[in-house]
Amino acid sequence: VNTDQSIEQSKIVFPTYEISGESIKEKKGRSSVFTMHFWWARKPLVVSRATILSLLLPAKDFNSKALKNYIGIDKTNKKRAYNFQVKEKYKFLKKLYKTRIGTETPTILDPFSGGGSISYEGLRLGLNVISADYNPVAYNIQKATLEYPKTQGIILYERMKNTIETLISILNERIKQFYPYNDDIIPQAYLYAWNVNCLYCSFNTPIVNNWVLKQKKVKGSRTYDWVYLVPKIQNSKIVYEIVYERCEKPNKLIPGNCIRGNAKCIKCNNIIPNQHIVKDISSKEREDLICIVGGRKEGKGKIYYLPTELDIRTIEDIQTLNNSIIDKYLPRSEMPNRIIASSKYLKQWYRLLNQRQRVFFSNFLDVALDLCKTNQNKYGEEWGKITATYLSLLIGKCVDFNNRGSSWAAKEGVRNSLAFRRPSMAWDHIEVNPFANIGSGTFHSLAKNLLDGIKTAVNDLDGTPGTVEVIFSSIFDLKLNSQVDLVLTDPPYGDDVQYSELSQFFYSWESFLLCEYYDYLPKRIPTDEDLSVNNTDRKIDFVKFGLALAFERINSFIKDKGQFALFFAHGKYDTWAFVIDALREGRFQINATYPVHTESKDNVIALKKASFMTSVIIYSTKRHHNNKHAYIEDLKDEIVQKIRESVPVYLKYGLKESDLSMVALGPALTVLTQYNEIKSISGPINFEKILDLTQKPLFDEILGIHGVADLDGATKFYLYSRISNIKELDHDSLQLLSKSLNFESSILLQNELIEEIEGRNNKIYQINNFKRKIEKNKEKSMIDYIHICMQLYLDNNYTAKQFWERTDQQSLNRETVKSVLNVLKLGFNVGKKLANRIDLEATIANEIIN
Numbered sequence: 001v002n003t004d005q006s007i008e009q010s011k012i013v014f015p016t017y018e019i020s021g022e023s024i025k026e027k028k029g030r031s032s033v034f035t036m037h038f039w040w041a042r043k044p045l046v047v048s049r050a051t052i053l054s055l056l057l058p059a060k061d062f063n064s065k066a067l068k069n070y071i072g073i074d075k076t077n078k079k080r081a082y083n084f085q086v087k088e089k090y091k092f093l094k095k096l097y098k099t100r101i102g103t104e105t106p107t108i109l110d111p112f113s114g115g116g117s118i119s120y121e122g123l124r125l126g127l128n129v130i131s132a133d134y135n136p137v138a139y140n141i142q143k144a145t146l147e148y149p150k151t152q153g154i155i156l157y158e159r160m161k162n163t164i165e166t167l168i169s170i171l172n173e174r175i176k177q178f179y180p181y182n183d184d185i186i187p188q189a190y191l192y193a194w195n196v197n198c199l200y201c202s203f204n205t206p207i208v209n210n211w212v213l214k215q216k217k218v219k220g221s222r223t224y225d226w227v228y229l230v231p232k233i234q235n236s237k238i239v240y241e242i243v244y245e246r247c248e249k250p251n252k253l254i255p256g257n258c259i260r261g262n263a264k265c266i267k268c269n270n271i272i273p274n275q276h277i278v279k280d281i282s283s284k285e286r287e288d289l290i291c292i293v294g295g296r297k298e299g300k301g302k303i304y305y306l307p308t309e310l311d312i313r314t315i316e317d318i319q320t321l322n323n324s325i326i327d328k329y330l331p332r333s334e335m336p337n338r339i340i341a342s343s344k345y346l347k348q349w350y351r352l353l354n355q356r357q358r359v360f361f362s363n364f365l366d367v368a369l370d371l372c373k374t375n376q377n378k379y380g381e382e383w384g385k386i387t388a389t390y391l392s393l394l395i396g397k398c399v400d401f402n403n404r405g406s407s408w409a410a411k412e413g414v415r416n417s418l419a420f421r422r423p424s425m426a427w428d429h430i431e432v433n434p435f436a437n438i439g440s441g442t443f444h445s446l447a448k449n450l451l452d453g454i455k456t457a458v459n460d461l462d463g464t465p466g467t468v469e470v471i472f473s474s475i476f477d478l479k480l481n482s483q484v485d486l487v488l489t490d491p492p493y494g495d496d497v498q499y500s501e502l503s504q505f506f507y508s509w510e511s512f513l514l515c516e517y518y519d520y521l522p523k524r525i526p527t528d529e530d531l532s533v534n535n536t537d538r539k540i541d542f543v544k545f546g547l548a549l550a551f552e553r554i555n556s557f558i559k560d561k562g563q564f565a566l567f568f569a570h571g572k573y574d575t576w577a578f579v580i581d582a583l584r585e586g587r588f589q590i591n592a593t594y595p596v597h598t599e600s601k602d603n604v605i606a607l608k609k610a611s612f613m614t615s616v617i618i619y620s621t622k623r624h625h626n627n628k629h630a631y632i633e634d635l636k637d638e639i640v641q642k643i644r645e646s647v648p649v650y651l652k653y654g655l656k657e658s659d660l661s662m663v664a665l666g667p668a669l670t671v672l673t674q675y676n677e678i679k680s681i682s683g684p685i686n687f688e689k690i691l692d693l694t695q696k697p698l699f700d701e702i703l704g705i706h707g708v709a710d711l712d713g714a715t716k717f718y719l720y721s722r723i724s725n726i727k728e729l730d731h732d733s734l735q736l737l738s739k740s741l742n743f744e745s746s747i748l749l750q751n752e753l754i755e756e757i758e759g760r761n762n763k764i765y766q767i768n769n770f771k772r773k774i775e776k777n778k779e780k781s782m783i784d785y786i787h788i789c790m791q792l793y794l795d796n797n798y799t800a801k802q803f804w805e806r807t808d809q810q811s812l813n814r815e816t817v818k819s820v821l822n823v824l825k826l827g828f829n830v831g832k833k834l835a836n837r838i839d840l841e842a843t844i845a846n847e848i849i850n
């Protein structure tokens with residue numbers, strides 16, 4: 001190989017915004033491979049593909065137009081990038097791989113592979129792929145999405161389609177009678193409310209979050225089509241009215257009666273405390289069927305109706321059904337009580353299901369196990385396993401959409417319980433009629449998702465030149481036959497997803513099938529080595545230690561000239577510090593860092609998260625020399641110099657806001673990770689110190705380019721926010737900026753340069769423009785004076801001349817004010833282009849200068 005990987009990595013300029021834009025679109029309309037089964041924190045395929053290519057292509061080719069073509073984000077590709085067929089490009093790609101890596105078919109390893117996005121794209125790009133995970137559910141997802149589609153081809157789709165059709169028709173015969181029609185209306189979902197005996201009036205009151213069944217905007221108007229329930233008490237019994245309205249705000253709608261775990265009795269209005277609710281639900285498990293939503297086979301639209309006598313009778317009958325199959329298959333293990341809040345109401349996994357759901361799912365398993373055997377006999381040994389894999393995915397998917405945590409969304413669809421990332425009991429919840437062939441969440445629609453996914457995966461992976469190996473192993477036990485060229489991965493960073501405990505929700509059902517055919521899979525999901533924090537036996541120190549150990553192992557898996565890149569999506573400074581330490585301890589040297597966004601900024605949660613909460617790709621290579629230690633103070637000049645050199649490149653690529661801070665870390669970390677240990681004369685090194693070191697030169701450089709480097713801190717802050725187009729920022733970012741630019745944040749608050757707006761966990765500040773309120777005689781910084789003059793210019797129709805006279809009176813230097821106005825003017829061109837977003841401040845600045 002004639003390329004030094006570390007130099008190549010540092011020369012790559014990652015197309016952050018193009019990839020981010022595409023990945024946000026991908027999240028909205030995801031690949032059907034993703035919908036085969038739920039997994040947490042799946043990396044968008046386009047991000048995985050682009051990042052793998054950044055490790056494979058020589059920098060000059062990666063940064064070329066051709067790259068967009070390989071990724072599928074150039075104009076010639078009319079589809080979404082994840083649909084783009086990379087196969088057509090192999091001929092060119094192979095040559096480029098050879099140039100940079102030395103082989104036409106490099107090998108890539110993802111040791112924390114989860115849902116398998118990185119491995120999937122690795123295969124599509126023609127690589128040999130090794131994909132490992134500690135979790136049996138993740139392992140099974142990867143068998144289904146990577147290995148079998150690649151090795152079996154389209155026959156896989158055909159056989160699974162037949163098997164699933166047989167499954168549904170047998171279940172149909174066995175239990176369809178438990179889902180009666182209402183004349184010709186097919187029930188799609190049954191809506192329930194938990195029912196608790198009131199402590200004060202002994203009334204059995206339902207508990208719901210809200211009574212809305214439908215809220216859909218009427219096109220071109222401000223009104224909505226509403227459907228909702230109104231509960232009433234008649235003769236000491238509760239009855240429901242279904243109300244249909246087209247209006248802005250519904251007239252009779254009353255709020256739900258659940259208030260943070262407590263509930264208001266519908267009859268006496270007293271508040272029933274949570275403790276009592278827990279006791280009542282856990283001992284009696286009583287729920288009311290309050291409404292049914294269905295439709296007609298030929299007709300459009302949903303029909304809401306109150307349960308018929310037959311519906312009520314069916315539910316009563318099923319409680320007493322004597323069925324040995326239910327006994328055989330119910331998962332009786334307990335939910336982890338600290339992690340799944342509902343476990344205090346419903347202790348065991350099977351209690352997330354009502355009796356009819358238990359009947360359905362136990363029969364599902366019973367028939368599925370038979371079908372695995374049938375396929376094994378009919379098609380050969382391996383097909384028992386293959387069938388178990390897909391039918392286990394299907395049951396997991398169906399349970400997710402059909403348990404006491406699934407709910408009815410007002411846009412008229414079934415919301416799966418893991419839409420909230422962790423299984424939980426919902427106050428108003430639904431039960432799906434699995435046999436309905438209308439609407440979402442039913443067996444038909446979920447089986448279709450699964451089969452579409454198989455077809456797509458076969459189409460993408462069949463005939464790809466590389467090999468695939470899916471391994472069920474913790475990183476700490478992983479053994480490879482030979483070293484790999486690349487490792488790209490997305491490890492857990494002690495984050496809030498406890499993969500092993502949460503996935504037991506799926507595995508409690510799926511294991512019945514999987515353990516029968518994969519004799520090495522455990523009955524329960526192992527938890528000991530899961531590198532996520534559960535705050536009992538796995539605390540943050542365990543993850544810190546584990547990650548360092550994991551990186552050391554990764555070092556041993558990689559060839560000497562190989563590369564290691566990882567995604568890092570944590571906004572907390574201390575997590576950054578331990579990731580950097582873990583890399584240093586694992587003997588890696590960082591060569592570059594690049595941000596990539598996978599959340600849309602329209603997303604409220606994303607907006608309120610720290611702005612540093614973006615995915616960052618950290619590129620590294622093995623550190624071969626053994627530089628003992630250095631003092632951070634001694635490295636300062638080298639770091640500043642490196643940042644200076646790189647800022648113009650970043651700006652040229654249009655990087656903005658905190659993305660700039662992220663890339664500026666790259667050069668600093670390159671210098672710092674050349675050593676085994678970094679010390680500081682002023683106490684221990686932490687990530688804030690590193691940020692301090694990088695942010696000041698970064699901002700000075702950016703402001704210097706605009707000729708405004710030597711101003712007071714508040715003015716610099718405001719101009720920086722203009723240049724980088726920041727309208728809001730969170731507390732951590734404000735602290736960081738205040739340190740780097742040397743100002744007190746209280747000054748900004750006093751004159752409303754910033755103003756606190758509501759934030760979830762972290763305070764969020766909005767940055768105001770020149771129209772803000774500036775208290776008389778409390779002007780402190782240049783930007784305060786300039787803003788006062790701009791307000792006068794606007795209000796009193798001052799001429800530009802008068803503006804300058806006024807700033808002269810305040811003894812402001814004309815040249816400096818001009819530089820400031822030049823920065824404020826930057827929004828002017830944008831304003832001109834987008835007439836509806838004219839930036840008044842920029843327009844005024846422009847008028848005054850001219």
Ligand SMILES: C[S@@+](CC[C@H](N)C(=O)[O-])C[C@H]1O[C@@H](n2cnc3c(N)ncnc32)[C@H](O)[C@@H]1O
Binds near residue numbers: 040476529530
């Ligand atoms: C962030 S997820 C990976 C997501 C993946 N990139 C995707 O696109 O779906 C991290 C994964 O690490 C796995 N994991 C946790 N501890 C592990 C260990 N000790 N060894 C291997 N895998 C582990 C978890 O099961 C989880 O699937």
